[in-house]
Amino acid sequence: MGIKKFFKLKPPEEETVEQNRETLNELGYTTKNTNRKRKAKFSAYGNFARDKNQDKVYAPPGYEPQFNEPEQGQDDLNKADIDAVEPEEDLNATANTDPYGSSSSDPYAARTDPNSYSSYDPYAQFNKSTRTQQPTRNGYQNVNSFNSSNRAANPYENGYSSYNASSSRTSMNKLSSGGDRRDPYSAPPDPYSADLNAAREDPYGSGRTRSPIKKASPQKRMDPYAAVTDDSASMNLNLAKNELYGNSATYGSSNDASSMNLNATRNGNPAAAGGANSYKPVRHRSQLSAASQKRNPYENIQSANSTPLSSSPYAYSSNSSTPAPVSGSNPYATLGADQYTVGNAMNKLSPRQQQRLNPYDASNSTPNIPRGSDLATPSPSPAFNSDLNVAELDNDDKSTMRAEFEFEQTYDPAQNNETIAGDDDGIDLNATLSETPADKNDYNWQQQQLLQEEEEQYQSYGDGYGNQYGDGQSRGYKTFEEIENEEKQKQQQEEEEEVDEIKQQIKFTKQSSVASTKNTLKMAQDAEMAGMNTLGMLGHQSEKLNNVERNLDLMKVQNVVADDKVKELKKLNRSLLAVHVSNPFNSKRRARDREEQLKNRKMEEKLMFEETNRQLYSSTQRIEGALTGDTSLNHGSEIRERYQRQNILEKSKRYQFENDEEDDEMEMEIDRNLEKIHQISGRLKKLAISTGEELESQQKRIGRIEEDTDNLDIKIHMNTQRLAGIR
Amino acid sequence: MSSSVPYDPYVPPEETNGPESQSKAAALKAEIDDTVGIMRDNINKVAERGERLTSIEDKADNLAVSAQGFKRGANRVRKQMWWKDLKMRACLVLVIIILLVVIIVPIVVHFT
Numbered sequence: 076m077g078i079k080k081f082f083k084l085k086p087p088e089e090e091t092v093e094q095n096r097e098t099l100n101e102l103g104y105t106t107k108n109t110n111r112k113r114k115a116k117f118s119a120y121g122n123f124a125r126d127k128n129q130d131k132v133y134a135p136p137g138y139e140p141q142f143n144e145p146e147q148g149q150d151d152l153n154k155a156d157i158d159a160v161e162p163e164e165d166l167n168a169t170a171n172t173d174p175y176g177s178s179s180s181d182p183y184a185a186r187t188d189p190n191s192y193s194s195y196d197p198y199a200q201f202n203k204s205t206r207t208q209q210p211t212r213n214g215y216q217n218v219n220s221f222n223s224s225n226r227a228a229n230p231y232e233n234g235y236s237s238y239n240a241s242s243s244r245t246s247m248n249k250l251s252s253g254g255d256r257r258d259p260y261s262a263p264p265d266p267y268s269a270d271l272n273a274a275r276e277d278p279y280g281s282g283r284t285r286s287p288i289k290k291a292s293p294q295k296r297m298d299p300y301a302a303v304t305d306d307s308a309s310m311n312l313n314l315a316k317n318e319l320y321g322n323s324a325t326y327g328s329s330n331d332a333s334s335m336n337l338n339a340t341r342n343g344n345p346a347a348a349g350g351a352n353s354y355k356p357v358r359h360r361s362q363l364s365a366a367s368q369k370r371n372p373y374e375n376i377q378s379a380n381s382t383p384l385s386s387s388p389y390a391y392s393s394n395s396s397t398p399a400p401v402s403g404s405n406p407y408a409t410l411g412a413d414q415y416t417v418g419n420a421m422n423k424l425s426p427r428q429q430q431r432l433n434p435y436d437a438s439n440s441t442p443n444i445p446r447g448s449d450l451a452t453p454s455p456s457p458a459f460n461s462d463l464n465v466a467e468l469d470n471d472d473k474s475t476m477r478a479e480f481e482f483e484q485t486y487d488p489a490q491n492n493e494t495i496a497g498d499d500d501g502i503d504l505n506a507t508l509s510e511t512p513a514d515k516n517d518y519n520w521q522q523q524q525l526l527q528e529e530e531e532q533y534q535s536y537g538d539g540y541g542n543q544y545g546d547g548q549s550r551g552y553k554t555f556e557e558i559e560n561e562e563k564q565k566q567q568q569e570e571e572e573e574v575d576e577i578k579q580q581i582k583f584t585k586q587s588s589v590a591s592t593k594n595t596l597k598m599a600q601d602a603e604m605a606g607m608n609t610l611g612m613l614g615h616q617s618e619k620l621n622n623v624e625r626n627l628d629l630m631k632v633q634n635v636v637a638d639d640k641v642k643e644l645k646k647l648n649r650s651l652l653a654v655h656v657s658n659p660f661n662s663k664r665r666a667r668d669r670e671e672q673l674k675n676r677k678m679e680e681k682l683m684f685e686e687t688n689r690q691l692y693s694s695t696q697r698i699e700g701a702l703t704g705d706t707s708l709n710h711g712s713e714i715r716e717r718y719q720r721q722n723i724l725e726k727s728k729r730y731q732f733e734n735d736e737e738d739d740e741m742e743m744e745i746d747r748n749l750e751k752i753h754q755i756s757g758r759l760k761k762l763a764i765s766t767g768e769e770l771e772s773q774q775k776r777i778g779r780i781e782e783d784t785d786n787l788d789i790k791i792h793m794n795t796q797r798l799a800g801i802r
Numbered sequence: 803m804s805s806s807v808p809y810d811p812y813v814p815p816e817e818t819n820g821p822e823s824q825s826k827a828a829a830l831k832a833e834i835d836d837t838v839g840i841m842r843d844n845i846n847k848v849a850e851r852g853e854r855l856t857s858i859e860d861k862a863d864n865l866a867v868s869a870q871g872f873k874r875g876a877n878r879v880r881k882q883m884w885w886k887d888l889k890m891r892a893c894l895v896l897v898i899i900i901l902l903v904v905i906i907v908p909i910v911v912h913f914t
Contacts, residue, residue, distance in 0.1 A: 086884040089877055623862075630869075637872070644879065756833050763840040770847040777854045784861040791868045798875040802882070 120611035592748035614698040621691035701765035
């Protein structure tokens with residue numbers, strides 16, 4: 076249009092939001108109050124949710140959006156640490172060329188011992204020590220210093236030749252700055268070197284070097300006599316017994332296996348020559364009895380050693396009478412055997428070994444024949460009687476061997492020395508030599524036994540007597556009472572074993588239940604945490620919903636205003652000729668109506684906003700109550716628990732057997748955990764309920780928002796249409 | 803070993819203790835089951851809520867679009883009205899001028 080351009084006519088610019096708001100306020104319409112900052116209680120949960128939220132995008136491989144952010148920060152931090160440490164190292168030693176020195180400076184520096192400055196850098200310390208020492212001592216000193224450094228800071232490397240080499244290399248490097256500090260560093264290595272000689276200082280080194288001193292198996296290696304006795308089952312089993320009583324089934328079994336073979340090869344020859352021929356039926360019997368008594372833990376060894384009967388005092392006596400087979404018959408050797416290997420060992424026995432059994436039986440049986448016939452049911456054949464006796468003797472053996480074992484624990488060193496000494500004299504003459512210590516031990520055991528039990532006293536005394544004098548006829552003191560006692564003891568022992576087993580089971584179950592309660596507690600805490608987070612996020616969303624509601628209310632109000640304006644505009648936009656005059660007679664009433672209408676609208680507005688705020692308030696209250704009610708509960712329980720310890724222990728007595736401190740602690744822990752789980756489950760329920768309520772209310776609000784939005788949409792649409800109709 | 807009284811310290815406590823702990827555990831379990839049920843409801847509610855929120859999002863979009871349309875319409879009407887106003891004013895000015903001319907010209911002609 077020419078005129079428009081000519082006159083540069085243009086409609087005024089649209090007012091900005093602020094201006095519009097001001098004008099609306101001037102006109103008395105409700106507008107959004109931007110100055111007021113609402114207190115958002117759960118905004119942190121909004122951030123949390125935003126962090127947790129990850130927009131999942133499904134993409135074929137190769138099309139994934141890249142979100143790689145190089146994490147420079149941590150690298151820089153690490154480097155900073157290195158930088159902080161390395162100057163120190165440079166001062167100490169120029170060993171940076173050494174790969175170990177440079178690379179390992181950080182971790183070791185981190186775990187340095189504050190007491191020893193030298194241990195700050197183990198390699199540096201090492202260098203110092205080597206520098207101070209003479210070159211001839213260098214290698215040794217290297218080891219020392221290295222061990223010391225190990226103990227101080229470095230748990231990972233011990234005794235590698237490469238490190239020694241590197242350290243020696245670093246020691247070659249002369250440092251001008253380090254020269255001053257040599258003295259303080261040189262001091263520490265000396266004790267370490269001394270300690271190294273003793274093999275005490277380095278935990279790892281000690282573990283290796285000290286073991287030969289401590290443990291029996293290495294002792295065999297170190298001791299030449301032990302090496303000799305390695306072959307003989309008696310020594311080996313002695314050691315095994317000393318170390319491992321009752322628990323190390325595998326060790327005992329392995330020892331048995333090896334020693335058995337050796338014994339079989341070595342000892343079997345004379346036995347086979349002497350006893351096998353004449354006393355065959357007896358042997359068979361004895362084997363059967365031994366096999367039947369598998370439950371006796373101590374007898375197994377006998378079988379394994381292929382001298383099963385030798386452990387019995389009667390066997391000793393027979394040994395003394397028949398020196399040849401006695402060689403492997405050290406009773407204590409048999410003691411270490413495992414209960415479960417008995418049967419196997421018996422089954423595995425080679426015929427030769429079985430023959431080895433014979434001589435004892437034979438010796439036993441021959442003198443016993445008259446007594447056996449007297450005591451037990453008389454049998455026609457003497458051999459059979461002897462068999463019975465043997466069986467009885469075996470029973471005796473079980474009981475007495477246990478006693479022997481107990482005794483032997485106290486007398487270990489002496490016995491070992493004796494056996495070693497005996498073996499020292501001659502390896503091949505092992506049989507005869509080992510006999511004497513066995514007898515000695517037996518005698519000692521007898522003395523001990525004398526003090527212990529009266530009933531067995533006579534028996535053992537007789538046995539010892541028989542042993543010492545080589546008299547097989549001292550046997551036969553066994554009466555039925557004694558046998559019964561043996562039986563009782565055997566039963567008792569079995570019961571004790573069962574009780575021990577049950578105890579172990581109890582302990583295991585208890586530990587597992589502690590662990591499971593811990594797990595449950597952890598999971599419950601996790602669940603509670605998750606529930607609280609959920610509730611917090613719900614609170615945040617409730618705030619957001621409140622925001623939406625308020626804005627919607629404003630929209631409604633202003634839409635009403637817009638509606639009015641549109642109507643007015645439409646009215647004014649009628650034809651020019653139309654008369655715009657209202658009825659002048661009811662103008663006052665119209666004004667009053669209008670005022671009333673305005674008032675009503677305002678009140679409606681107020682009600683709407685109040686309702687919205689009330690909803691927000693109630694939801695906030697609910698969530699806060701659910702979130703904060705927990706901590707107070709927690710404190711109460713802690714206080715209460717202090718006073719309930721006694722009560723809990725009293726209650727848990729039912730689950731305890733011979734409870735000790737540890738047991739009590741476990742019970743306490745179980746109860747504590749259960750209590751906590753109970754509390755947490757209660758809180759979880761509360762959380763769940765309040766979450767449900769919150770969800771319910773939000774559901775309603777969302778529904779209202781939905782409705783309002785729909786209505787508003789329609790109204791606005793109508794207004795737009797009306798406006799469009801205005802020409 | 804006098805076996806007149808059997809050594810069995812466990813039997814009586816077990817009997818008395820069993821139901822108690824059982825009931826405790828059962829109470830705990832019932833509580834947890836309750837909670838689980840409530841949480842199941844909650845999950846359903848949340849799912850429904852999510853649905854509704856999505857629909858609200860849609861509706862809010864629609865509302866925004868229609869509000870935008872209303873705004874545009876209002877703006878258009880405003881401009882339209884302004885032009886109308888301008889035209890009206892121009893017409894009025896023109897009419898007044900014409901009127902003036904009509905009045906003044908005869909008078910001038912009359913007196914001259």
